[in-house]
Amino acid sequence: MxxxxxxxxxxxxxxxxxxxxxxxxxxxxxxxxxxxxxxxATKPEVSEFPLAEKGKEIFEGKGTCATCHKLDIKLVGPSIIDIAKIYKEKNANMVTFLKGEGEPIVDPSQYEVMKANFALTKTFSEEELESLEQYMYSQVK
Ligand code: HEC
Structure with a gap:
């Protein structure tokens, strides 16, 4: 028992x-x-561009990029989609460009206008610049 x-x-x-x-x-x-x-459900975007959301914030916020760059129309600068497509096609490095260490490949005739922003982008961290790049890339399907 x-x-x-x-x-x-x-x-x-x-x-x-x-x-x-x-x-x-x-x-x-x-x-x-x-x-x-x-x-x-969220996998593809999260894994490919984990910094895109942060990049959007900088692009529209302290980066002031959105004053000249719109999603799909040319304003002062080329559209986000045009820039991202060309950078993807040519496998170019946007971070290097934003550090002021690259050559313009999208619209060299207007380079002086964009160049004025390097004073600001040069103060951004590597991760902030990568975020901007990922945000722009994430807008191209
Ligand atoms: C005063 C307007 C203005 C602002 C603000 C601006 N841009 Fe631009 N941007 C331009 C113009 C004009 C061009 C076209 C000249 C060129 O291609 O370099 C350009 C081109 C570019 C290019 C393509 C460069 C290439 O290889 O030709 C990138 C990438 C870019 N801008 C990113 C940014 C980002 C990121 C910001 C914010 C930090 C920003 N821009 C803010 C006007 C601006």
């Missing part, structure tokens, strides 16, 4: 352990999602 009771207690203990084991909870005991549910 004792042994049956023992193994019964053991069995119950095992069941409790195995049930508790696969539910993830935070320190308050609330269930925690492991994030797997949403990965599929």
């Amino acid at each position: 004792k042994t049956i009771l023992k193994s019964l207690t053991l069995a119950i203990a095992l069941i409790l352990i195995s049930c508790g084991g696969d539910k993830k909870t935070d320190k308050f005991g609330n269930p925690v999602s492991d994030g797997k549910e949403n990965v599929e």
Whole structure:
């Protein structure tokens, strides 16, 4: 009788352990999602241009790029899409260009206008410049 009771207690203990084991909870005991549910839907954009969202903020914010560059129409400068297409085609490096260390390949006749911005872009970090590049690339399908 004792042994049956023992193994019964053991069995119950095992069941409790195995049930508790696969539910993830935070320190308050609330269930925690492991994030797997949403990965599929957002995957392509997130993995290809992880900095694009940050780049958009800089482009429209402190970079003031949006004053001259619109998505698909030429304003003062070429459109974002035109620039990104040409950079992709030629496999050019936008970060180098924005550091003032490259050559203009989109519209060299207007280079002086763009060049004035290097005073600002030269103060940006490598990651900020990469964000700008990723944002522009992410606008081309
Ligand atoms: C005062 C207007 C103006 C602003 C502000 C401006 N641009 Fe430009 N941009 C231009 C003009 C004009 C050109 C075309 C000349 C050229 O191709 O270099 C250009 C060209 C470019 C090119 C293509 C360069 C090439 O290889 O020919 C890139 C990339 C670019 N701009 C990025 C940016 C980014 C990023 C910002 C914000 C940090 C910015 N621009 C802000 C006017 C501007």
